[in-house]
Amino acid sequence: MKIPMTEYLRIDLETEKWECRVCDHVIAPAEGNYKEGLLVHNRDPRDIHPPVIDPDKYRFTFSPDPDWVRILEFCCPSCGTQVETEYAIPGHPPLWDMQVDVAALKAQWAARGPEMLPDAGPVVVPSRAHSH
Amino acid sequence: MKDLETSAPTPNEMELIKKFLDDTTLFLGPDPEIMQNHDLMPRTADEDDAIQKFSDSHMIAKIRDRIQSGCDEGYEMVEQMGAAPGAKWGDVITGVYSASGDLAIASAGGVLIFSALVHHPIKFIIKNWLNDPTVGVREGDGFIHNDSRYGNVHNTDQSMILPIFHDGKLICWVASTVHEGENGAIEPGGMPSMAESPSDEGLKMSPFKVVENYQIKRDVLTFLQNSVREPKLQYEDMKVKLFACLRIKQRLEETLNSDGPEALTSTLRLTMENVRAEVKRRISEWPDMTVRSYIIQDSTLRENCVVKINCKLTKTGDRLIFDFRGSSPEFTNRATNTIVAGLKGMLAQVFLCYVWPDLPRGQAAFAPIEVITDPHSIVNCSYDAPNSQSLMSIFTGFTAGQHAVAKFLYSCPEKFTKVHAPTFNMINTFIWGGVSQHGETLGNLCADLNGMGAGATANRDGEHALAPIFATMADIGEQELNEEEVPFLQLVSKKMTRDAIAPGKYRGGQGYTMMVATKDSDQWGFMTTAEGAKIPPIQGLFGGYACGTYPLSKVKDVDVYEILQNTPEKFRHSIEEIMNEQPFEEASYTTHHMGMGFEISKRGELFMISQGAGAGYGDLLERDPVNVVKDIEEGLISPEVAARLYKVVFDHTTLAIDFEATEAAREEERQARIARSTPYAEFIKGWNQPQPPKHLKYFGCWGDDIGTLYMGAPDLTRSGDEPKPNYMPHPKDVRIAELEARLAAAGIGGGEKK
Ligand SMILES: [Zn+2]
Numbered sequence A: 001m002k003i004p005m006t007e008y009l010r011i012d013l014e015t016e017k018w019e020c021r022v023c024d025h026v027i028a029p030a031e032g033n034y035k036e037g038l039l040v041h042n043r044d045p046r047d048i049h050p051p052v053i054d055p056d057k058y059r060f061t062f063s064p065d066p067d068w069v070r071i072l073e074f075c076c077p078s079c080g081t082q083v084e085t086e087y088a089i090p091g092h093p094p095l096w097d098m099q100v101d102v103a104a105l106k107a108q109w110a111a112r113g114p115e116m117l118p119d120a121g122p123v124v125v126p127s128r129a130h131s132h
Numbered sequence B: 001m002k003d004l005e006t007s008a009p010t011p012n013e014m015e016l017i018k019k020f021l022d023d024t025t026l027f028l029g030p031d032p033e034i035m036q037n038h039d040l041m042p043r044t045a046d047e048d049d050a051i052q053k054f055s056d057s058h059m060i061a062k063i064r065d066r067i068q069s070g071c072d073e074g075y076e077m078v079e080q081m082g083a084a085p086g087a088k089w090g091d092v093i094t095g096v097y098s099a100s101g102d103l104a105i106a107s108a109g110g111v112l113i114f115s116a117l118v119h120h121p122i123k124f125i126i127k128n129w130l131n132d133p134t135v136g137v138r139e140g141d142g143f144i145h146n147d148s149r150y151g152n153v154h155n156t157d158q159s160m161i162l163p164i165f166h167d168g169k170l171i172c173w174v175a176s177t178v179h180e181g182e183n184g185a186i187e188p189g190g191m192p193s194m195a196e197s198p199s200d201e202g203l204k205m206s207p208f209k210v211v212e213n214y215q216i217k218r219d220v221l222t223f224l225q226n227s228v229r230e231p232k233l234q235y236e237d238m239k240v241k242l243f244a245c246l247r248i249k250q251r252l253e254e255t256l257n258s259d260g261p262e263a264l265t266s267t268l269r270l271t272m273e274n275v276r277a278e279v280k281r282r283i284s285e286w287p288d289m290t291v292r293s294y295i296i297q298d299s300t301l302r303e304n305c306v307v308k309i310n311c312k313l314t315k316t317g318d319r320l321i322f323d324f325r326g327s328s329p330e331f332t333n334r335a336t337n338t339i340v341a342g343l344k345g346m347l348a349q350v351f352l353c354y355v356w357p358d359l360p361r362g363q364a365a366f367a368p369i370e371v372i373t374d375p376h377s378i379v380n381c382s383y384d385a386p387n388s389q390s391l392m393s394i395f396t397g398f399t400a401g402q403h404a405v406a407k408f409l410y411s412c413p414e415k416f417t418k419v420h421a422p423t424f425n426m427i428n429t430f431i432w433g434g435v436s437q438h439g440e441t442l443g444n445l446c447a448d449l450n451g452m453g454a455g456a457t458a459n460r461d462g463e464h465a466l467a468p469i470f471a472t473m474a475d476i477g478e479q480e481l482n483e484e485e486v487p488f489l490q491l492v493s494k495k496m497t498r499d500a501i502a503p504g505k506y507r508g509g510q511g512y513t514m515m516v517a518t519k520d521s522d523q524w525g526f527m528t529t530a531e532g533a534k535i536p537p538i539q540g541l542f543g544g545y546a547c548g549t550y551p552l553s554k555v556k557d558v559d560v561y562e563i564l565q566n567t568p569e570k571f572r573h574s575i576e577e578i579m580n581e582q583p584f585e586e587a588s589y590t591t592h593h594m595g596m597g598f599e600i601s602k603r604g605e606l607f608m609i610s611q612g613a614g615a616g617y618g619d620l621l622e623r624d625p626v627n628v629v630k631d632i633e634e635g636l637i638s639p640e641v642a643a644r645l646y647k648v649v650f651d652h653t654t655l656a657i658d659f660e661a662t663e664a665a666r667e668e669e670r671q672a673r674i675a676r677s678t679p680y681a682e683f684i685k686g687w688n689q690p691q692p693p694k695h696l697k698y699f700g701c702w703g704d705d706i707g708t709l710y711m712g713a714p715d716l717t718r719s720g721d722e723p724k725p726n727y728m729p730h731p732k733d734v735r736i737a738e739l740e741a742r743l744a745a746a747g748i749g750g751g752e753k754k
Helices: A102-112 B002-007 B011-023 B045-053 B057-081 B112-116 B119-129 B218-226 B231-259 B261-284 B340-355 B391-409 B479-483 B560-566 B575-581 B625-633 B639-646 B659-676 B680-687 B731-745
Strands: A002-004 A009-012 A017-020 A026-029 A039-043 A070-075 A082-088 A098-100 B092-098 B103-106 B142-145 B157-166 B169-179 B208-212 B289-299 B304-316 B319-323 B370-372 B431-435 B441-445 B488-496 B512-518 B524-527 B552-556 B588-592 B606-610 B698-702 B705-713 B716-719
Touching: A039 B659, A039 B680, A070 B659, B045 B261, B057 B092, B057 B103, B057 B169, B057 B231, B057 B261, B092 B112, B092 B231, B092 B261, B103 B112, B103 B261, B112 B340, B119 B142, B119 B157, B142 B231, B157 B208, B157 B231, B169 B231, B169 B261, B208 B218, B218 B231, B231 B261, B289 B391, B304 B391, B340 B370, B340 B391, B479 B488, B512 B524, B512 B575, B552 B575, B575 B588, B575 B606, B625 B639
Parallel strands: B304 B698, B319 B370
Antiparallel strands: A002 A009, A009 A017, A017 A026, A039 A070, A070 A082, A098 B289, B092 B103, B092 B169, B142 B157, B142 B208, B157 B169, B289 B304, B304 B319, B431 B441, B431 B524, B488 B512, B512 B606, B552 B588, B552 B606, B698 B705, B705 B716
16 A cells, blocks of 8 residues: 655555655655655755845845755655755754654554545646636 | 651641642742643533533533534624724634633634633632632622733733622633733833833733622723723723623523533533544544654844744654754743743644634643643743743744644545645734824734735645634724724735745745835834744745745835825835835835834835745646746736746747647756756755854754754853743844944944043
């Protein structure tokens, strides 16, 4: 049984691995930090949150201060899907954000059975008919 | 052993010692035994007896509904008749409390943060005043309270508390709580950022009797009126709260007369016990896991710095434990600390509003959930620390909790709500005060703090400017009505701030622009009390992004009312245009963080801010291109930013989408991501640092070492469990020191002769 744990990650209870739900890539051991199997990019926050007012004129611009915070972007090494972001103080170790008790997860799902698996979540199909 | 036994006091002696200490207590300060506990009181003999006699679940449901309607009726009364702006938008709770003081049933609307923390003052009354011959609790009495060290969020919130008797016996309590605003603090409006000690925070009422025989005591009332800037409001709202309580009392009496006191007692107790049991059952359905998150406060409202709210959420079986150790130490002289009850109230809100909104409102929903903090930390401050801006810490604590909870919910078969990215959490609004156009002294705030953008969910975008995180069913009120009473206009209001975005597969709901300018008063000013001008105060979810940052912009040396009268074509309706184009020639244009201390404004000067966006959900390359273009059409995002971030290919004039080109551009971007990114193990070799960076004043733990708390510099620390003073210098002294250093460097003397 494969348990969807986040929008893009699942745990295969048989192999005890984190997997990518988009491309089936095996990412990392389930009892460990899935981030260790991903790629990371240190993103300047001004790229994502562009200045609304002129950075040449003003101290505060609606963009986060790149000396104060960075965006760590984690993506699947196989398909490039952005699995997680972390707004981090420069140099702060990335968080082990989901530390799963795999034995307990196995026991929980053995009792439940696969018919209880949650919806995989809607896949966005571009709604072309809607455009003019 | 024998020696020890003979030297230890006998139970009799212990009793005597206890009586001696009780009789000679010089000060009944906040009681940690009450204040650190948020669980239900033990079932009493009376409750046990009532449950033996009355436990039919259909009858209990019927009585519960009747009491619920009574609470909602009281809530409506306060909302409709209350004079405080807070009352008008629903910053209110009414409820029925058990004889032991637990909040059993609360009004469905309003501010549910109260549900976990208005019970403390009642427990104080029971413990200290019930059997005190100089006070006592009798039929017709009413008690007032606002000091958050004895319960509640902050001392702008005032409660009216009434005991309910039946045949001479105390059966339960009713209370009504409103965010009143004014409380006589050093700044108007009741939430001073400038407070450096509790003595700067205005009126601090431990629970005391202010009503006898259902009448407000005029002598005490006059004293309270003299203690605040809005004496009429103080009286009016005390009456409103009293009458709301009396209406709920009337509804309770109907039940007492038709079904008897056991039915009421049993309903209150079983409602709480059943909710508590149901919460444990729901928790047990979550995966056993530890989730870590942190949220940064980028200021104390007085100066920018980096203040960590550290959250580790662990679920094992039916236990759920929020561990906030490692969060910033308390600030000895800054107002952003919270008492731990405030944090718990806000965490209760995560569940009551966003996770299990179907549960009956009351104290029980959070009762079985555990919370761990360091002593004297920013989320569990001492009673000597100021806490008038506790919202800063309870809101960021809420977000850490909301972010962590979402990661538990995704795999649950039964969810009750959609998995939800963090909602915007800062009160980006104007607090105001001074003398109005009618000569009245006022101090309060714009209800626009209720316009926080919602986080995206697993299947849709976040809603714009939806509701505050502390009250999902609050209102904003009518700006035009407000303007009849206050001497300023919102010249631009409710217009979405373009490009202040939180992108994702589903984007966060955005916030709107507010521009205010004083008119018709020479004595009027504003303050703002929010963080997040340098670092976003939320995190994104599952690959989605957080919001950006939100500054305060000012335009001075201008009277925009003159401009609007004489050269209206110069006026612009967005912060972007006014600040970038600088259309008023002689004016000065400046930007600031969002912690503006109270500042007197001149007629026609512009103060401009924006509400913030909720967080995005999922990989933005999966966003439907049609929705990206819709955002452009709605003025939420500029075509350039949309094309660059979402990799949608479209004609910038007609906005026609090239779907094939978009798919190709997105695939190219996925490959580019892989190319520019680094494997984790390699990345952290270059990224991880053993200590906080020297260029930031950093407060809290670094990495996983929660035992060491940094206090503003890499070499300045305290251990998590050992309190230590943490003083911040006055920002003006910091500035003077900088300037003196420059003078000294230039060889210009000053100060002492040498
Ligand atoms: Zn993949």
